[in-house]
Amino acid sequence: MYDMLTIDNQQITILRSWVEEASDVVVIAHRNADGDAVGSSLAIWHILRSMGKNVFVVLPDGCPYTYSWLPGSESIRGGERQQDECRGLLLSADLIIAVDFNAPYRVAALQEALSEARCRKVLIDHHENPAKEAFNLLFSRPEISSACELCYWVALSAWGPDAIDRTVATCLYTGIRTDTGGLSYSCNQPSLYEAVAALVARDIDPERLNHFIVDNYSVDRLMFYAFAISQRLKIFPEHKFAYFYISLDDQHRHHIDSVDIEGLVNYTLRLQQVEVGALIREEPKRIKVSLRSKFDFNVERIASQFFNGGGHIKAAGGDCVGMTMKEVMDKVENVFLSQTR
Ligand SMILES: [Mn+2]
Numbered sequence: 001m002y003d004m005l006t007i008d009n010q011q012i013t014i015l016r017s018w019v020e021e022a023s024d025v026v027v028i029a030h031r032n033a034d035g036d037a038v039g040s041s042l043a044i045w046h047i048l049r050s051m052g053k054n055v056f057v058v059l060p061d062g063c064p065y066t067y068s069w070l071p072g073s074e075s076i077r078g079g080e081r082q083q084d085e086c087r088g089l090l091l092s093a094d095l096i097i098a099v100d101f102n103a104p105y106r107v108a109a110l111q112e113a114l115s116e117a118r119c120r121k122v123l124i125d126h127h128e129n130p131a132k133e134a135f136n137l138l139f140s141r142p143e144i145s146s147a148c149e150l151c152y153w154v155a156l157s158a159w160g161p162d163a164i165d166r167t168v169a170t171c172l173y174t175g176i177r178t179d180t181g182g183l184s185y186s187c188n189q190p191s192l193y194e195a196v197a198a199l200v201a202r203d204i205d206p207e208r209l210n211h212f213i214v215d216n217y218s219v220d221r222l223m224f225y226a227f228a229i230s231q232r233l234k235i236f237p238e239h240k241f242a243y244f245y246i247s248l249d250d251q252h253r254h255h256i257d258s259v260d261i262e263g264l265v266n267y268t269l270r271l272q273q274v275e276v277g278a279l280i281r282e283e284p285k286r287i288k289v290s291l292r293s294k295f296d297f298n299v300e301r302i303a304s305q306f307f308n309g310g311g312h313i314k315a316a317g318g319d320c321v322g323m324t325m326k327e328v329m330d331k332v333e334n335v336f337l338s339q340t341r
Helices: 009-021 035-050 080-092 104-116 147-159 166-179 190-200 206-214 219-231 248-253 299-306 325-337
Strands: 024-028 054-059 095-099 120-125 137-140 233-236 241-246 276-282 287-293 315-320
Touching (some): 009 147, 035 147, 035 166, 120 147, 147 190, 166 190, 166 206, 219 233, 299 315, 299 325, 315 325
Parallel strands (some): 095 120
Antiparallel strands (some): 287 315
């Protein structure tokens, strides 16, 4: 027997009719887009385009170069230079579909336009604690691996298997692959493997895709990781905790940008003694804190309680504004060295 993911039928009926009635649709995902954000927004874009919709993907800071090989990525709007265009698209849309984020603040500079837009807004997401008041229809499933997996089940329920062609499957597989670290976390639900099997059956060549998704480091990025691991990692074995701290200067000296730092935090969990890891990263206007955990420690709670953020039980993040790197390091140490596990 297959373990399909059940999606509420009434909600699917509403989604189908709203899409049918709309002609201009905007699909939007969070700032610092990752594979799941790019994959899920492009998948929805391809599906709606096939239906003849006038549809745009808007990402607050554009498509990260690491996913510029995904089909349709060249059409993505976003970034500093296209901000006015993105605002205009949001404000004049008939329907907005938000994927892979749970609250308007996660689209940064586009938050106001997203909130001000008067059209119907649909959320398809897997983060904890969605801002229910900001959306008219919510497919919110925190137990699901990725927005891409959820989009698969929603699209299958709404438009049937034919809506998911090889191109859509490529986008969806990419997000599932990245958000589960290659099926190594958020991977306890049988429905995940059903979705992956169905996508692989669309002839997507996962081996080849994995090279694009994973084996894409620049030399600078690899050398930066070597530097970070040898010079910017603090380990507290007695507290089962470790963290990286990366300044803007570190980033400039190694010629890397924020996309290149994604994933560094996961190296903390590679340590046998470590059960919770963090990455503190300086950005021009804030200091970002990313958190990861093994087993049952809830970093989502820590992110929302101490760092104005949120996310998932085992992967979450937030930030500190108006604090120095040293102050954030002290705060992180205070928070985690006092937690019992
Ligand atoms: Mn995601």
